[in-house]
Amino acid sequence: MGLVLPILGGIETSYSLFFAAAAALASFLTADLVVYPRYGNIIAIVVDVLISAVVLVEFTYLFDLKVPVYAYIIVLALLAGGEWYFHSYLRRVLFPGRRK
Numbered sequence: 001m002g003l004v005l006p007i008l009g010g011i012e013t014s015y016s017l018f019f020a021a022a023a024a025l026a027s028f029l030t031a032d033l034v035v036y037p038r039y040g041n042i043i044a045i046v047v048d049v050l051i052s053a054v055v056l057v058e059f060t061y062l063f064d065l066k067v068p069v070y071a072y073i074i075v076l077a078l079l080a081g082g083e084w085y086f087h088s089y090l091r092r093v094l095f096p097g098r099r100k
Contacts, residue, residue, distance in 0.1 A: 001056070001075050008071035015063060023055040032087070037095050041087045048083045049076050 002020035006013045027048045036044035053076055060067050 001052070001079065004075050004078060005067065005071060008074060009065070009067040011060075011065050011067065015059075015065065019056055019059045022059065023052040026055055027051040032090060036087055036090060041084070044087060045080050045083045049080050052076060052079055 001023060002013070002017045005011055005016040005019065009016075031044045031047040031051060035047045053072065056067075056072065056075070059065075
């Protein structure tokens with residue numbers, strides 16, 4: 001989010017990094033630590049993407065920024081791919097005995 005939004009969305013890097021940090025914190029505390037161990041990878045990815053989408057849309061609305069819809073789609077698709085690999089890391093390091 002911090003790298004793609006300035007290029008595709010035309011917003012400042014500082015805004016983009018702020019959005020990324022807020023979305024990462026919110027999705028890690030809920031989807032990665034609560035949803036992933038209970039419901040598995042796919043549900044956690046969906047929740048991660050939904051939380052990040054809400055944070056992104058709300059912040060662009062609050063700061064009155066115009067971001068094209070295709071930028072949202074690309075950012076959220078990249079996020080979903082990254083979360084797929086991040087959850088395999090979590091499974092090995094944070095939740096070593098779980099199969100989901």
